[in-house]
Amino acid sequence: MQGAYMGKILRVNLTDKKVSESPLPEEYVRKYIGGRGIAARLLYDVMSPGTDPLSPDSKMVWGTGPLTGLPVQACSSGWVVTAKSPATGTYFRSRCVSNLGIMLKRSGYDFLIIEGKAESPTYVYIDNGEVEFGDASSLWGTTTDLAEYLLKNHLIRNPRVETAVIGPAGERLVKYAIIQCGTRQLGRGGMGAIMGSKNLKALAVYGDKPIPIADEELLKELVREQIAQLSAAHGAKRMQRYGTAAIHTLINQIGDYPYKNFWGTYFPEHEKLDGEGRVKRTIRNAGCPNCLINCWKITYVREGPYAGAWVDGPEYETFCTFGGLLDISNLDATIAANQLADLYGIDTISAGVAIAFAIEAFERGIITTKDTDGMVLKWRDEEVMMKLIKKIAFREGFGDLLAEGVKIASERIGKGSEEFAIHIKGLELPAYDPRPVKAHGLGMVTSNIGGSHALSYGTQEVFGLPTAVDRFAVEGKGKLTKFNQDRLTWGECCIWCTFPTRTEWHKPDLLTKIVAAATGIDFGGFDSALKIGERVWNVEKAFNVREGFDRRHDTLPARFLKEPIPEGPSKGQKFELEPMLDEYYQARGWDVATGLPTRNKLEELGLKDIADDLEKMGRLR
C-alpha cells in the first residue's frame, strides 16, 4: 500500500473473541479513496441484506481517511462508522472528530470491522495493534463520563487512550443512542444501540506508530496554500467565533428554523439563543487536530439554576432541538440538557424532536397524562425537557415509547400523529425545515441515511455559497442535490471537514492535490472527485435498495407536504416533492418511476458486481 495508508483492516469478532487482519484492497483505495467510501463498500460486502441491525450478525465498520493524523487543515482527522441503522433500517454513516481515528491509524489500521456479540459486557482495547477483550461488567450502566474515567484510570490504566463509549441509553437499545468519544459524538442513527446490542460498552485505542506521507515537502506547501484560503474566508471567521451557532440567527432570518415541532419556521425569541450568548458562555475554543478554525465551543454555565453545567457544544442543531423547537429560549437550560444527553448517551437532535412530537400530541389531546406517567407536557417547559431526556435514555415509563423514535412512536399512538412525527425513513429531522430550502430538503429526503442534513447541505440556498440560488425555486433542485451529495460524499472519503468543503472556502482542486501528495495516488481533479462521490453514493444506495428501499420511501411527513408555513419569512411554502424527485432520479441516472438504480449507471461507475447483485434480487432497472 502506498503512503498515508497503513494498509490493513482489523476485524474483531465479539462472539468468539477472534481477531484477524486483512490487507486494505488497493482497488478499493483507487475507487473509494478511504473514509466513508471504503467503509460504505466494506459494509456492503460484509452485511447480508435483511440483517437485524441489533442482531449479532450486524456489523460496524470504523474507518479513517487518507489524511487522518497528518498535518492537514480542517477536520481531516475525522473518522466514520458505517452500519445498518436500527432507527432507519438503511445504510448509515456516522462521523466523528475525536482523536480516536488517529489512534486507530497509529495502532496500524485504516479500518476496523466489529461483529458478533459478546456474552457479557465487554470492552475492546486496541494497543498498537494488540487487541484485548476486557470485562466491562463494572462499566455496565454507567454514564459516558464515568465509563471513560474508569476505562482510562482503572481498567486500562493508560490515560492517553482514546475512547468510544455508550451510556445507559446505548445499553437499553434506545434507537437514537449515541457513542460518546471524548467530548464528541457519533450522534445519529443509533450507533450506540448497535454497540449495546453487542454488549460492547466501550472501544479504546492507543497507538504511536508513525503514519507515512508520500511527499511531505509538497504536502507542507499545499497546506500553506490551504491555510491562506481558509484564513481569507469570511464564513470561517464567523465559525471561529461562534462555532456552528454562527448560523442560528441566519436560519431564523430566512424562515427555516423549526419552531414548535416544525409547525413554524421562525422562532420569535431566537435572540435569546443567539451566538453571542454562546460566546459569553464559551470557556474554550477547541477543534479537530491541526484545524485553525476551532469550531468546537466548550460552554459553561457560570450562574443561576444550571450553574456548573458544561458541554462541548451545543451545536446549532441542539440549540434548536433543545431550544426553539420546544419554544425554550433559556440558553443555560439548553447547555444543561445537552450535557445530560451526552452523559446518558442519546442524540440531541432525535431526542429534541421526540420531545416536541410528544408535546404536540399532548397539546392536541392525542395523548394524556395517562400516557405520560402523569406529566403535563407543554411548550416552554425546561423541566419537561430534562425529565423526558432521562426517561428516554433509561426507557422509563413514557420514555420507553419515545426511545423508539417518532416513527414507531407515532405508529403506535396513531390518531393522525404520524402527520407531525418529524422523520425521514425513521431518522428525526435536524434543525432545518425542508419547505423553504428545497434542495436542502430534497437532500434529506433522498439521503441514504434518512433525515440528515449532513450528506447534502444546501449551502447555495442557505448561505448563497459557493453561489446563491433561489431557495424557494423547485426547478433545478434535483440536479443541485445530486451535485451537493456527490461533493460531500467525496469530501467524506478524503475525509474533509464538511464546512469548508461545501462552501468551498478551500478550493476543491487544492484538496485533490493534497490527497495526492499525502497518498502518492493521483485520484484526478474535481471532476474525478465528483465521480468518486457519485460511486460511493451509489454503493450506499444499493445497500438500501437491497434492503427494500425505493421511491416510496423517499418522502417526508405530511406536515411538509400539506401544511403551508403559517408565518414568518417563508410564509406559505410547502414542499413540492414529486417534481423534484423526478428531476433528482433523472440526474442520478436512475429509474424515475421506482427510484431504483440502472445497470448503465452502475457499470459507468465501475460497480458491475453491485449491478449483478441487484439484478439477482429484481431490484435493478
Add this chain to the structure above:
Amino acid sequence: MQGAYMGKILRVNLTDKKVSESPLPEEYVRKYIGGRGIAARLLYDVMSPGTDPLSPDSKMVWGTGPLTGLPVQACSSGWVVTAKSPATGTYFRSRCVSNLGIMLKRSGYDFLIIEGKAESPTYVYIDNGEVEFGDASSLWGTTTDLAEYLLKNHLIRNPRVETAVIGPAGERLVKYAIIQCGTRQLGRGGMGAIMGSKNLKALAVYGDKPIPIADEELLKELVREQIAQLSAAHGAKRMQRYGTAAIHTLINQIGDYPYKNFWGTYFPEHEKLDGEGRVKRTIRNAGCPNCLINCWKITYVREGPYAGAWVDGPEYETFCTFGGLLDISNLDATIAANQLADLYGIDTISAGVAIAFAIEAFERGIITTKDTDGMVLKWRDEEVMMKLIKKIAFREGFGDLLAEGVKIASERIGKGSEEFAIHIKGLELPAYDPRPVKAHGLGMVTSNIGGSHALSYGTQEVFGLPTAVDRFAVEGKGKLTKFNQDRLTWGECCIWCTFPTRTEWHKPDLLTKIVAAATGIDFGGFDSALKIGERVWNVEKAFNVREGFDRRHDTLPARFLKEPIPEGPSKGQKFELEPMLDEYYQARGWDVATGLPTRNKLEELGLKDIADDLEKMGRLR
C-alpha cells in the same frame, strides 16, 4: 541526600513568577523524616506569625513522604499540604492520596513551597522539574471536573499529568473550599481558599524520573511481611468491602453518630445508609497505588431521581454529614450531594455541619425565611441540602454567610446560636460526637488543626483496637490522646495510611524497618517513632502558640459541655473537658494552667530554636 529522597525543595513564587530550588536539609530528614513532619517544620520556618492566611504572604508547603512512589503498602504514596488555615487561623495539614505526590517526586522534588499571589488566574505546571506559569483565565469559574478536563486536554495537552484544582468555591474564598485532586480531595481547612486567594486555579505535575531505594531487596522482603500482616487483619477485610462506610453501623451502635446537628448520637434510620447499600452502588473498588485494601469506593446511582450521579465516595463522614446529621436517609441523595460538593469544590464535612446548623437555627426561630432567601429549612429535606451546597459554593445569598463556617456564621447571627455551632477553633466537627468517646473527643479538642478526627483517632474507644478501653471513662484519656496523636503524627511523617497505623493491622516495628530499608537511615524503633511524632506535634503546637492559641482555645461547643446526650446507647453522656485537659497537658509536659509548651520539653525534643522563638514572644512556660 540518601535513598528514597530526591533531596530538593522547590519554591514557586506567584507574585514575581520566580522559581528556586534548595537542598532538603539533612537535619530535617533526621528529625522529622518527611511528609507532614518536614512540611510542618518548613511552614513554621517560612510563615511569619500573624500572617493573614488569604494574603499574598501566606505560604503552602506541599510534601511527599520517604516512601512516596515506592512499592510499599497502604497509602505510603499519600502526600500532605501544610498551611495556615483560613477557617481556624491555626497551623493546618491536609492530606491527600492521589498520584500527584508521586509525580512531584518523579519530577525531582520532595517538597514544594507555593507563595505570593498571581496578578491574574494562573496555573502552575511542573514537568520533570521545569516550572511553567500558565494563564488560567479560561479556567476561572469552572467546576473541578471541567478544570481538570481543560488542563489535561487543552491547556497542557498531557493527559498523564496529575492535577490539583479548585472549583467556584475556592475562587470565592469559601472558608472550607477544597482542592480536588483527581477524584480525591485536600478536603478540610479551606486549602482551596488559599489557592483561590493566590489566583492559583490549578497545579499540574508530571514526572518520570526514577525514585531511588536504599536497599531494594530488603524492602521487598519487608513488604511481603507487611502484606501478610494486612491480609490477616479482620478490619482490613471489612475496609476492603465497605471502605470507610464499614464503620457506619458501628458508630451508630455505640451511640456516637451525630444526628440532627449533634443533638443526638443515634440515627434511627441508619440502616438505609448502611454499608451494604454502598456495596450495591459501588461500581469500582480503587485505592492508593500498591494498596491491597482498596478502600476507595466509586459509587454510582443507577436509577431514580439521582440516576447518573457518581462519586469516589462517600466516605463515612460524608454519609453522616450529608445523611443522618440532616436526618436524611436516602443514599442516592448523599451520593449526588457528594458529587456536587466535589464539583463545586467544598468540603462535605463542613458543608453538612453548616447546613445542619442553619436548619437548627431555623427550627428554633433564630433565623427565618427573611435570612434564607425565602427557603424553608427543615430536616429530611434533600432539596434544601442540594440548594444550600450550591449557595455556599457560589456564596449566593444566605450561602455567603454559611460559606464563612459555623463559627463566624453563629457569631454574626448571635442569639445563642454559638451554643450549637459545631466547631473547634473554627473547624466544623466530623461525624463523631465527642461526648461518648472521650479520648477521641479530646483529640479533636487539642488537635493542632481544630475539629478534626484525623490526627488522633481514638481507635481504642471506637473499635477496641489495638486494645480496648472504656470509652466513657475520663481518667487516662489525656495520656491516651497524647499517645494517639504522636503515633499518627509519626505515621504521617512516613507517610503511612492512617487506618492500619492506628489499629496496628501492620506492626509499628515493621514499619520502622521499612522506612529504614527505603531511605538507608535508621530512625530507630517505635519508641523513637513516637518521639519523632511528639517532636512534630510540638512544632505544630508552637506554630499555633505563636499565633496566640493556648488553653482558652482548647474547648468545644456548649452543646457538648452542657447537654447530656438525650437518647440511645450513650444517653446521659457529657464531655468532661477540664480534667482531661489537665491530664493531657501534663502528659505533654506543657504548662497545665496555660497549655503553653515548656523549654524543658522543647529542648528535650531538640527544638531549642523554637523555644527561643516562643520565649521572645512571652509564649513559653
